[in-house]
Amino acid sequence: MKKSLIAAVLGIGLLVTGILPASAQEHGMSMSADMNMQIAAPQLVKSDMKLMLNGKPLQVDEAYLVDNALFVPYRAFAEGIGLTVGYEAASQTVTVSKEGKEVKLTIGSSKADVDGTPHTMVGPAQLINSTTFVHSRFLAEVFGVKVSYDEATRTVNLVSGEATAKTYYVNIEGFAFKEGDLTVEAGSTIVFTNKDKVKHNAVADNGSFKTNLLGAGESESITLTTPGEYTYFCEPHKNFMKGKITVK
Template sequence: MKKSLFAVVLSFGLLTTSILSVSAQEHEPGHDGMAADMNMKASVQQQVKSDMKLTLNGKPLQLDESYLIDNSLFVPYRAFAEGIGSEVGYDAATQTVTVKKDAKTVKLMIGSTEANVDGTKVSMVGPAQLINSSTFVHSRFLAEVFGIKVLYDENTRTVNLVSGGTSGSGQEVAKTYYVNIEGFAFKEGDITVEAGSTVIFTNKDKVKHNAVADDGSFQTALLAMGESESVTFAKPGEYTYFCEPHKNFMKGKITVK
C-alpha cells in the first residue's frame, strides 16, 4: 500500500515537473513556442498584395507596392506621405513615424493601433507595420487626417484622393475633426467646425455604434470596435445626431459655421 502511494506521488511529481518545464520553454524568449504563437497572430491579419491604383486630384500617385490587410489598403508611408505633400520622419529608437503637413503633425508607432494627432490619441483600423522592411500605414486614415477625401471607383479599382488645398487667400479651407465613441457616449460630441470640414467618427466600444443626423443629412454605418467613418459638412448649420441602437441617451451636436 505504501509502495503504491509512493508510486502515485512520484508519478504526479514527474508530471508536474514536465508541465512546468514545457510552460517555461513556451515563455522563454526565442523558443519555438513563442515563434509559433507570433506566426499564429501574424496569420490573423492576412497580407494580400494589392493591384489598386491611386490618384491625387486626377494624377497617378506612384507607389512601389501596396497591400490589402483585412480588406483595408495599406501603403508605404514615406512614398504616400510625400506624394500628398507631407514631410516625413522616423525615430528608430521608438519605431515612431512622423508625418507633417501644413500645421498638423501625426505620429504613428509601429505595432500600435493608436495615432497621435496634434497631441490627441486617435484609433486606426490597423497598426502601422513592417512589410518587407518597409513601414506601411492605413491609406484612408493618413489621407483623411489631412482633410483629403477618399473616393473609390470599383470598376477601375482606383482610389481617388481629392485634396481641398487652400483658398485664393492662402487660408486652409478644409479641416479634420475627431469624435471618439467610448463608454456609450460621443466624447467630443458637441463641437464647432468650419464649412467644408470633415468629422471622423471612431468607435472604441466593444459594441457597435453609429452616428445618424436628426434631419437625415448623414448616417454612418454601424461601426465595430476600432472602425471609423468620415462625414464632410459643406453647409453651415446645426446638425444634431444620435446613435441609432442607443438613441435614448447617445446624442451630440455639430455646429458648422
C-alpha cells in the same frame, strides 16, 4: 514542456506569415516584438489597387490589404500627397506634418496622435518587407484629402484640398442637355437643372451616376473623381437626349 510548446507555436506562425523584416533592428525593435507583430496580422494580402491623386497616378512600390484595409508605405504615400515625413528610431515613431498639423504614429500601435489628440486607426503602423506601412485612408483624411473607391476599376481616388474643385452647370431645356458635352477636372461637381415642364434626369451609360427625375426648376448635382469619359442620357427620352462628360 511549456517552453518547447511556445517555441513550436512561434515557429509555425512565422512560417505562415513569411514576412519577418530583415531590417527590424534598424528600427530598434526586439526580435520578440517583431514576432508578435507578424503573428497578429495574418490577413495580409498584396494589393493590385491603383492610386490616383487629383486625376493623376500616385506611385507607390507596393501596397497591402490588411484585414481589407489598404496599407501603403508611409514615406512614399505621404510625400506623394504633399506631406513632410520623419522618423525617430528611439521611440519607433513616424511623424507626418504639413502647415502646422502633425501626426505621430508608433510602429506596432493602432493609436495615432493628431496635434496632441489621440485617435484609433483600423490597424497599427507596421513593418512589411523592411518598410513602414500605414492605413492610407486615415493618413489622407487627417490632412483633408478626400478618398473614394471605384470598385469596377479597383481605383482609390484621392482629391486634395489644393486641387481647385470647380462646379459646372448643365441646363436641360427643349428636350436637350444644353451644355451636355463638358470637359472637367477630377473632383468637379456637375449640376443638372431642368427648365422644361416635363420631367428629365441624367443617367450614365456605365451606371456610375443617376439623378432623380427632375421637375420644372429642380436641380441635382453629381461629383466625378475618376478620369475617363462618361456618356449619359435622359431615361424617359433616351433615344435622343444624350450628353458626354470628360473627366481629366
